Amino acid sequence: MKFHSAKDFLTNKKVLFFLFGTIFFMINISVSYSVVPVFLINQNFTIAQVGISTSVYSFSAIILRIFLGPLSDNHGRKLTLMVSASSFVISWILIWIAPSYELHLIARVIQAIGLALYMSTGSSVVSDIADKKILGTCLGIYRGFLGFGFLLGPVIGLKLIKISNSFLFIGIISIAIISLILLSFVFETGIITKEKQKTNLFNNYKELLGNHNLLRYYLLVLTLTCGFGIINTNAAIFLNSQVDVISPSIYLLSIAGMGMIASLIGGRLIDKFGIKKVIIPGVILALTGFIAMSFVEYFGNYALFISIFTLGLGTNSTVISSITGIQRATRIDLKATSFAIQESAYDGGFVIGNLIFGFLVIGVGFSYSFLIIGLIMGVSYLTILISDHQINKNH
Numbered sequence: 001m002k003f004h005s006a007k008d009f010l011t012n013k014k015v016l017f018f019l020f021g022t023i024f025f026m027i028n029i030s031v032s033y034s035v036v037p038v039f040l041i042n043q044n045f046t047i048a049q050v051g052i053s054t055s056v057y058s059f060s061a062i063i064l065r066i067f068l069g070p071l072s073d074n075h076g077r078k079l080t081l082m083v084s085a086s087s088f089v090i091s092w093i094l095i096w097i098a099p100s101y102e103l104h105l106i107a108r109v110i111q112a113i114g115l116a117l118y119m120s121t122g123s124s125v126v127s128d129i130a131d132k133k134i135l136g137t138c139l140g141i142y143r144g145f146l147g148f149g150f151l152l153g154p155v156i157g158l159k160l161i162k163i164s165n166s167f168l169f170i171g172i173i174s175i176a177i178i179s180l181i182l183l184s185f186v187f188e189t190g191i192i193t194k195e196k197q198k199t200n201l202f203n204n205y206k207e208l209l210g211n212h213n214l215l216r217y218y219l220l221v222l223t224l225t226c227g228f229g230i231i232n233t234n235a236a237i238f239l240n241s242q243v244d245v246i247s248p249s250i251y252l253l254s255i256a257g258m259g260m261i262a263s264l265i266g267g268r269l270i271d272k273f274g275i276k277k278v279i280i281p282g283v284i285l286a287l288t289g290f291i292a293m294s295f296v297e298y299f300g301n302y303a304l305f306i307s308i309f310t311l312g313l314g315t316n317s318t319v320i321s322s323i324t325g326i327q328r329a330t331r332i333d334l335k336a337t338s339f340a341i342q343e344s345a346y347d348g349g350f351v352i353g354n355l356i357f358g359f360l361v362i363g364v365g366f367s368y369s370f371l372i373i374g375l376i377m378g379v380s381y382l383t384i385l386i387s388d389h390q391i392n393k394n395h
Contacts (some may be wrong), residue, residue, distance in 0.1 A: 001187070003212060004131045004354055006268075007029075009138050014187055018125060019142065019183030021085070023149035024175050025118060028088045030153020032057065032111050034336025036095070039168065040104075043097045049101060056105050062347050066111065069120040069340025070201060078188045079130070080121045080336075085180035087114035092176055094168040108253035119341035122146070127327040127335055128189035136324045142230055145262045151253070159235055180195045187372020189335075201337075208338050213329040216324040216384055220283070225349025225379040228315050230357045230373060233309075233350070238293070238366045245300050251308065258312025266317035270324050279321035282331060283381050287374060294370035319346075 003009040010016070037050045045053075072080040087110050094107035120140065130138035156175075160168040208214055236248035260327025262282075269278050294305040323342065331340040353373070360369035 001129055001189075002131050003129055003138070004134065006141070007286070009130060009134070009317045013131070015186055017182045017185040019145045021179050021186070022082075022122060022142065022145050022154070024182065025085060025114075026038045026146050026149025026176050027087070027153045027156060028092075028179065029118075030150045031157035032088075032115075034154040035157035035209070036108075036159055038158070039165060041074075042161070042165060045101065052102065053129065057108040057112055057115075058347065058351075060109045061115040062344055062351075064112055064207075065116035065120065065248065065315045065340050065344050065347075067201070068116045068219055069202065069343070070189060070337040071117065072121040072124055072336035072374035076188050077125050077190045077366065078186060079119050079337075080117045081146075081183045081186060082124075083178070084114040084118035084121065085176065085183050087111060087117075088176040089173060089180060091355065092169060092173045094114055096165075096173075101204075105257045106285070115345065116340075119343040120336045123323055123327070123338045123339045123342075125127055125186070125189050132328065135269030135327060136267040136275075136320065138267065139323055139327075140263045140265070140270075140320050143263040143316070143323075144260050145265075147256060147263060147316075151256045151260070158298060177186060203342070204337050208330070208334060208341060211329060214326060214338060214341075217325045217329075218341055219384050220279070220381070221322050221342055221351070222345040222349045222378055223384070224286055224315060224318050225346050226353030226356075227373060227377050228311070229350030229353040230370075231290065231293065231311065232363075233354050237291075238296070241366075242296060245296065254268075255312040256366060258308060259316040261317035262313045263320055269317075270321055275321045275325050277383065279318055279325075282317035282321060285310040287314070287317055287378055287381065289314055289370060290377065291374035294367045294374065297367050337350075 003012065020358070033054070037054065040050045040053060041047075068080075085165065089112070091107045091110040095104055095108065098104040098107060123139065126138050126142045133237065134378055156171065157168060160171045203287075209218070210247055232252070235251055239245055239248045239251060261371055266282070289309070291305045292303045292307040292310065296307075323339075326342055357373060360372055
Protein backbone atom coordinates (compact mmCIF):
# COMPACT_ATOMS: atom_id res chain seq x y z
CA MET A 1 0.00 0.00 0.00
CA LYS A 2 1.29 3.42 -1.00
CA PHE A 3 -0.16 6.76 0.04
CA HIS A 4 0.03 9.56 -2.50
CA SER A 5 -1.28 12.41 -0.36
CA ALA A 6 -0.77 13.52 3.22
CA LYS A 7 -4.55 13.57 3.71
CA ASP A 8 -4.86 9.88 2.81
CA PHE A 9 -1.91 9.12 5.07
CA LEU A 10 -3.46 10.90 8.06
CA THR A 11 -6.99 9.55 7.58
CA ASN A 12 -6.05 5.88 7.26
CA LYS A 13 -7.08 4.01 10.42
CA LYS A 14 -4.07 1.73 10.56
CA VAL A 15 -1.70 4.65 10.05
CA LEU A 16 -3.42 6.45 12.93
CA PHE A 17 -2.99 3.35 15.10
CA PHE A 18 0.71 3.45 14.24
CA LEU A 19 1.09 7.19 14.92
CA PHE A 20 -0.74 7.10 18.26
CA GLY A 21 1.07 3.88 19.15
CA THR A 22 4.26 5.85 18.53
CA ILE A 23 3.16 8.57 20.96
CA PHE A 24 2.57 6.04 23.74
CA PHE A 25 5.80 4.22 22.93
CA MET A 26 7.81 7.44 23.10
CA ILE A 27 6.27 8.24 26.48
CA ASN A 28 7.86 4.97 27.63
CA ILE A 29 11.26 5.96 26.25
CA SER A 30 11.11 9.46 27.70
CA VAL A 31 10.14 8.18 31.15
CA SER A 32 12.92 5.58 30.99
CA TYR A 33 15.43 8.41 30.63
CA SER A 34 13.97 11.10 32.88
CA VAL A 35 11.92 9.43 35.64
CA VAL A 36 13.69 6.12 36.35
CA PRO A 37 16.60 8.05 37.99
CA VAL A 38 14.06 9.77 40.27
CA PHE A 39 12.59 6.38 41.20
CA LEU A 40 16.04 5.00 42.04
CA ILE A 41 16.81 7.99 44.27
CA ASN A 42 13.46 7.44 46.03
CA GLN A 43 14.55 3.86 46.61
CA ASN A 44 17.76 5.10 48.29
CA PHE A 45 20.12 4.04 45.51
CA THR A 46 23.31 6.09 45.13
CA ILE A 47 24.06 8.64 42.43
CA ALA A 48 26.68 6.23 41.10
CA GLN A 49 24.07 3.48 40.75
CA VAL A 50 21.74 5.90 38.98
CA GLY A 51 24.53 6.73 36.54
CA ILE A 52 25.30 3.06 35.93
CA SER A 53 21.62 2.35 35.26
CA THR A 54 21.38 5.09 32.62
CA SER A 55 24.70 4.12 31.06
CA VAL A 56 23.73 0.44 30.81
CA TYR A 57 20.47 1.46 29.12
CA SER A 58 22.09 3.86 26.65
CA PHE A 59 25.12 1.79 25.70
CA SER A 60 23.07 -1.41 25.43
CA ALA A 61 20.76 0.33 22.97
CA ILE A 62 23.70 1.48 20.83
CA ILE A 63 25.30 -1.98 20.75
CA LEU A 64 22.06 -3.94 20.32
CA ARG A 65 20.94 -1.67 17.48
CA ILE A 66 23.88 -2.89 15.37
CA PHE A 67 22.53 -6.45 15.53
CA LEU A 68 18.80 -5.96 16.12
CA GLY A 69 18.12 -2.92 13.90
CA PRO A 70 18.41 -4.95 10.66
CA LEU A 71 15.91 -7.58 11.92
CA SER A 72 13.11 -5.46 10.51
CA ASP A 73 14.56 -5.92 7.00
CA ASN A 74 14.79 -9.69 7.40
CA HIS A 75 11.72 -10.57 9.45
CA GLY A 76 9.29 -7.73 8.84
CA ARG A 77 8.23 -4.47 10.50
CA LYS A 78 5.25 -5.95 12.39
CA LEU A 79 7.35 -8.45 14.36
CA THR A 80 9.92 -5.87 15.47
CA LEU A 81 7.21 -3.38 16.47
CA MET A 82 5.57 -6.06 18.62
CA VAL A 83 8.86 -7.06 20.25
CA SER A 84 9.67 -3.38 20.92
CA ALA A 85 6.35 -2.67 22.61
CA SER A 86 6.39 -5.96 24.55
CA SER A 87 9.89 -5.30 25.87
CA PHE A 88 8.69 -2.19 27.71
CA VAL A 89 5.70 -3.96 29.24
CA ILE A 90 8.03 -6.66 30.58
CA SER A 91 10.81 -4.29 31.67
CA TRP A 92 8.50 -1.93 33.60
CA ILE A 93 7.11 -4.88 35.56
CA LEU A 94 10.64 -6.09 36.33
CA ILE A 95 11.84 -2.65 37.43
CA TRP A 96 8.80 -2.33 39.71
CA ILE A 97 9.25 -5.69 41.45
CA ALA A 98 13.04 -6.00 41.12
CA PRO A 99 14.36 -7.42 44.43
CA SER A 100 17.93 -6.47 43.56
CA TYR A 101 19.91 -3.88 41.65
CA GLU A 102 21.24 -6.62 39.34
CA LEU A 103 17.70 -7.49 38.19
CA HIS A 104 17.07 -3.78 37.66
CA LEU A 105 20.02 -3.66 35.25
CA ILE A 106 18.68 -6.71 33.38
CA ALA A 107 15.38 -4.88 33.02
CA ARG A 108 17.22 -1.87 31.60
CA VAL A 109 18.83 -4.10 28.96
CA ILE A 110 15.35 -5.39 28.03
CA GLN A 111 14.25 -1.77 27.64
CA ALA A 112 17.26 -1.18 25.41
CA ILE A 113 16.03 -3.96 23.11
CA GLY A 114 12.79 -2.03 22.56
CA LEU A 115 14.63 1.23 21.97
CA ALA A 116 17.08 -0.39 19.54
CA LEU A 117 14.35 -2.01 17.47
CA TYR A 118 11.70 0.70 17.37
CA MET A 119 13.60 3.75 16.20
CA SER A 120 14.84 2.17 12.96
CA THR A 121 11.60 0.26 12.34
CA GLY A 122 9.31 3.27 12.75
CA SER A 123 11.06 5.32 10.07
CA SER A 124 11.10 2.24 7.82
CA VAL A 125 7.33 1.83 8.11
CA VAL A 126 6.75 5.41 6.96
CA SER A 127 9.19 5.09 4.07
CA ASP A 128 7.47 1.84 3.03
CA ILE A 129 4.01 3.34 2.71
CA ALA A 130 4.62 6.97 1.63
CA ASP A 131 5.05 7.84 -2.03
CA LYS A 132 8.39 9.57 -2.65
CA LYS A 133 6.57 12.81 -3.56
CA ILE A 134 5.17 13.11 -0.02
CA LEU A 135 7.85 11.20 1.88
CA GLY A 136 9.28 14.29 3.61
CA THR A 137 5.81 15.40 4.70
CA CYS A 138 4.95 11.95 6.10
CA LEU A 139 8.28 11.60 7.89
CA GLY A 140 7.74 15.07 9.34
CA ILE A 141 4.30 14.05 10.62
CA TYR A 142 5.77 10.88 12.12
CA ARG A 143 8.61 12.76 13.81
CA GLY A 144 6.08 15.29 15.11
CA PHE A 145 4.09 12.51 16.83
CA LEU A 146 7.35 11.00 18.07
CA GLY A 147 8.49 14.32 19.53
CA PHE A 148 5.10 14.95 21.16
CA GLY A 149 5.26 11.59 22.93
CA PHE A 150 8.80 12.26 24.13
CA LEU A 151 7.65 15.65 25.41
CA LEU A 152 4.72 14.16 27.34
CA GLY A 153 6.81 11.50 29.08
CA PRO A 154 8.45 13.57 31.84
CA VAL A 155 5.23 15.53 32.46
CA ILE A 156 3.19 12.35 32.99
CA GLY A 157 5.92 10.38 34.76
CA LEU A 158 6.84 13.10 37.26
CA LYS A 159 3.16 13.74 38.07
CA LEU A 160 2.60 10.03 38.75
CA ILE A 161 5.72 9.50 40.87
CA LYS A 162 4.80 12.49 43.04
CA ILE A 163 1.73 10.50 44.10
CA SER A 164 3.65 7.27 44.67
CA ASN A 165 5.97 4.79 43.01
CA SER A 166 3.04 2.41 42.58
CA PHE A 167 1.06 5.04 40.69
CA LEU A 168 4.03 5.56 38.39
CA PHE A 169 4.32 1.89 37.48
CA ILE A 170 0.60 1.23 37.19
CA GLY A 171 0.37 4.25 34.89
CA ILE A 172 3.44 3.53 32.76
CA ILE A 173 2.65 -0.20 32.42
CA SER A 174 -0.84 0.79 31.25
CA ILE A 175 0.71 3.17 28.70
CA ALA A 176 3.05 0.40 27.48
CA ILE A 177 0.11 -1.99 27.07
CA ILE A 178 -1.88 0.65 25.14
CA SER A 179 1.13 1.12 22.85
CA LEU A 180 1.31 -2.66 22.28
CA ILE A 181 -2.41 -2.86 21.48
CA LEU A 182 -2.32 0.07 19.05
CA LEU A 183 0.76 -1.21 17.24
CA SER A 184 -0.79 -4.68 16.91
CA PHE A 185 -3.19 -3.17 14.35
CA VAL A 186 -0.33 -2.05 12.09
CA PHE A 187 -0.14 -4.02 8.86
CA GLU A 188 3.09 -5.55 7.54
CA THR A 189 4.73 -3.00 5.24
CA GLY A 190 8.10 -4.63 4.53
CA ILE A 191 9.02 -7.20 1.89
CA ILE A 192 10.23 -10.45 3.43
CA THR A 193 12.15 -13.08 1.46
CA LYS A 194 14.18 -16.08 2.55
CA GLU A 195 17.18 -14.75 0.68
CA LYS A 196 17.36 -11.70 2.91
CA GLN A 197 17.95 -13.82 5.96
CA LYS A 198 21.13 -15.19 4.36
CA THR A 199 22.71 -11.82 3.73
CA ASN A 200 25.90 -10.94 5.60
CA LEU A 201 25.35 -8.23 8.20
CA PHE A 202 28.93 -7.00 7.95
CA ASN A 203 28.70 -6.67 4.16
CA ASN A 204 25.42 -4.76 4.45
CA TYR A 205 26.95 -2.23 6.83
CA LYS A 206 30.05 -1.98 4.66
CA GLU A 207 27.91 -1.27 1.60
CA LEU A 208 25.87 1.41 3.35
CA LEU A 209 28.83 3.16 4.97
CA GLY A 210 30.72 3.05 1.67
CA ASN A 211 27.92 4.94 -0.07
CA HIS A 212 28.90 8.63 -0.05
CA ASN A 213 25.32 9.82 -0.49
CA LEU A 214 24.42 8.00 2.73
CA LEU A 215 27.63 8.73 4.61
CA ARG A 216 27.17 12.50 4.36
CA TYR A 217 23.76 12.19 6.05
CA TYR A 218 25.09 9.91 8.79
CA LEU A 219 27.91 12.40 9.46
CA LEU A 220 25.54 15.36 9.47
CA VAL A 221 23.35 13.62 12.06
CA LEU A 222 26.42 12.75 14.16
CA THR A 223 27.77 16.32 14.06
CA LEU A 224 24.37 17.90 14.65
CA THR A 225 23.57 15.77 17.67
CA CYS A 226 26.98 16.44 19.21
CA GLY A 227 25.77 20.01 19.65
CA PHE A 228 22.16 19.23 20.48
CA GLY A 229 23.24 16.57 23.00
CA ILE A 230 25.46 19.11 24.74
CA ILE A 231 22.55 21.55 25.03
CA ASN A 232 20.11 18.88 26.18
CA THR A 233 22.47 17.57 28.87
CA ASN A 234 24.14 20.77 30.09
CA ALA A 235 21.49 23.48 29.68
CA ALA A 236 20.03 22.93 33.15
CA ILE A 237 23.42 23.15 34.87
CA PHE A 238 24.45 26.22 32.88
CA LEU A 239 21.16 28.14 33.18
CA ASN A 240 20.90 27.46 36.91
CA SER A 241 24.20 29.32 37.28
CA GLN A 242 22.82 32.41 35.51
CA VAL A 243 20.79 35.27 36.98
CA ASP A 244 17.46 36.58 35.62
CA VAL A 245 17.04 34.05 32.82
CA ILE A 246 14.21 31.65 32.04
CA SER A 247 14.22 28.29 33.82
CA PRO A 248 15.92 25.29 32.18
CA SER A 249 12.59 23.41 31.97
CA ILE A 250 10.97 26.25 30.00
CA TYR A 251 14.02 26.51 27.76
CA LEU A 252 14.11 22.78 26.93
CA LEU A 253 10.31 22.59 26.58
CA SER A 254 10.38 25.53 24.17
CA ILE A 255 13.10 23.92 22.05
CA ALA A 256 11.06 20.71 21.92
CA GLY A 257 7.99 22.69 20.83
CA MET A 258 9.92 24.46 18.09
CA GLY A 259 11.28 21.07 17.04
CA MET A 260 7.77 19.68 16.59
CA ILE A 261 6.85 22.64 14.40
CA ALA A 262 10.04 22.14 12.36
CA SER A 263 9.26 18.45 11.89
CA LEU A 264 5.78 19.17 10.55
CA ILE A 265 6.77 22.10 8.32
CA GLY A 266 10.24 20.87 7.31
CA GLY A 267 8.97 17.67 5.75
CA ARG A 268 6.53 19.59 3.59
CA LEU A 269 9.24 22.04 2.48
CA ILE A 270 11.50 19.11 1.50
CA ASP A 271 8.82 17.68 -0.77
CA LYS A 272 8.22 21.09 -2.33
CA PHE A 273 11.74 22.52 -2.68
CA GLY A 274 14.13 19.57 -2.24
CA ILE A 275 16.49 18.44 0.52
CA LYS A 276 19.37 20.82 -0.22
CA LYS A 277 17.19 23.94 0.08
CA VAL A 278 16.05 22.82 3.52
CA ILE A 279 19.12 21.15 4.97
CA ILE A 280 21.58 24.04 4.37
CA PRO A 281 19.41 26.68 6.12
CA GLY A 282 18.70 24.07 8.82
CA VAL A 283 22.41 23.55 9.46
CA ILE A 284 22.99 27.32 9.62
CA LEU A 285 20.10 27.76 12.07
CA ALA A 286 21.28 24.91 14.29
CA LEU A 287 24.80 26.35 14.40
CA THR A 288 23.48 29.85 15.17
CA GLY A 289 21.38 28.49 18.03
CA PHE A 290 24.31 26.68 19.53
CA ILE A 291 26.70 29.64 19.36
CA ALA A 292 23.98 31.88 20.83
CA MET A 293 24.44 29.95 24.08
CA SER A 294 27.96 31.38 24.38
CA PHE A 295 26.45 34.89 24.69
CA VAL A 296 23.89 34.13 27.40
CA GLU A 297 26.19 35.55 30.09
CA TYR A 298 26.15 38.90 28.24
CA PHE A 299 22.66 39.10 26.71
CA GLY A 300 20.60 36.81 28.96
CA ASN A 301 17.17 35.87 27.68
CA TYR A 302 17.73 37.60 24.32
CA ALA A 303 20.42 35.05 23.50
CA LEU A 304 18.27 32.24 24.88
CA PHE A 305 15.29 33.20 22.71
CA ILE A 306 17.53 33.17 19.64
CA SER A 307 18.85 29.77 20.70
CA ILE A 308 15.32 28.38 21.20
CA PHE A 309 14.12 29.55 17.80
CA THR A 310 17.14 28.63 15.72
CA LEU A 311 18.21 25.44 17.50
CA GLY A 312 14.68 24.04 17.62
CA LEU A 313 13.98 24.74 13.95
CA GLY A 314 17.47 23.97 12.66
CA THR A 315 18.06 20.67 14.45
CA ASN A 316 14.77 19.05 13.51
CA SER A 317 14.63 20.30 9.92
CA THR A 318 18.15 18.91 9.41
CA VAL A 319 17.19 15.56 10.96
CA ILE A 320 14.09 15.29 8.74
CA SER A 321 16.19 16.20 5.70
CA SER A 322 18.78 13.56 6.60
CA ILE A 323 16.18 10.84 7.20
CA THR A 324 14.52 11.64 3.86
CA GLY A 325 17.91 11.59 2.11
CA ILE A 326 18.79 8.27 3.75
CA GLN A 327 15.55 6.70 2.58
CA ARG A 328 16.04 7.89 -0.99
CA ALA A 329 19.64 6.64 -1.18
CA THR A 330 19.09 3.24 0.48
CA ARG A 331 18.21 -0.04 -1.21
CA ILE A 332 14.65 -1.11 -0.41
CA ASP A 333 15.79 -4.26 1.41
CA LEU A 334 18.23 -2.38 3.68
CA LYS A 335 16.06 0.47 4.96
CA ALA A 336 15.94 -0.59 8.62
CA THR A 337 19.68 -1.34 8.58
CA SER A 338 20.38 2.12 7.20
CA PHE A 339 18.11 3.78 9.73
CA ALA A 340 19.87 1.78 12.46
CA ILE A 341 23.13 3.48 11.43
CA GLN A 342 21.41 6.86 11.48
CA GLU A 343 20.00 6.27 14.99
CA SER A 344 23.41 5.05 16.19
CA ALA A 345 24.94 8.25 14.79
CA TYR A 346 22.29 10.19 16.72
CA ASP A 347 23.11 8.41 20.00
CA GLY A 348 26.84 8.53 19.28
CA GLY A 349 26.66 12.28 18.79
CA PHE A 350 25.24 12.70 22.30
CA VAL A 351 28.06 10.65 23.81
CA ILE A 352 30.92 12.23 21.81
CA GLY A 353 29.66 15.79 22.21
CA ASN A 354 29.23 15.58 25.96
CA LEU A 355 32.59 13.88 26.42
CA ILE A 356 34.44 16.67 24.60
CA PHE A 357 32.35 19.40 26.19
CA GLY A 358 33.00 18.06 29.70
CA PHE A 359 36.76 18.45 29.30
CA LEU A 360 36.39 21.91 27.75
CA VAL A 361 34.19 23.21 30.57
CA ILE A 362 36.81 22.16 33.12
CA GLY A 363 39.44 24.17 31.24
CA VAL A 364 37.68 27.31 29.93
CA GLY A 365 34.15 27.42 31.39
CA PHE A 366 30.73 27.14 29.77
CA SER A 367 30.61 30.19 27.51
CA TYR A 368 33.95 29.62 25.78
CA SER A 369 33.18 25.90 25.54
CA PHE A 370 29.94 26.64 23.67
CA LEU A 371 31.86 28.91 21.32
CA ILE A 372 34.69 26.42 20.68
CA ILE A 373 32.29 23.54 20.03
CA GLY A 374 30.28 25.82 17.74
CA LEU A 375 33.39 26.59 15.68
CA ILE A 376 34.27 22.89 15.49
CA MET A 377 30.73 22.08 14.36
CA GLY A 378 30.87 24.83 11.75
CA VAL A 379 34.08 23.45 10.28
CA SER A 380 32.55 19.95 10.29
CA TYR A 381 29.43 21.12 8.46
CA LEU A 382 31.51 23.04 5.94
CA THR A 383 33.79 20.03 5.31
CA ILE A 384 30.82 17.72 4.73
CA LEU A 385 29.08 20.14 2.36
CA ILE A 386 32.26 20.96 0.40
CA SER A 387 33.23 17.30 0.02
CA ASP A 388 29.72 16.52 -1.14
CA HIS A 389 29.89 19.28 -3.77
CA GLN A 390 33.35 18.19 -4.92
CA ILE A 391 32.39 14.52 -5.27
CA ASN A 392 29.22 15.39 -7.18
CA LYS A 393 31.24 17.69 -9.44
CA ASN A 394 33.79 14.93 -10.21
CA HIS A 395 30.99 12.57 -11.14
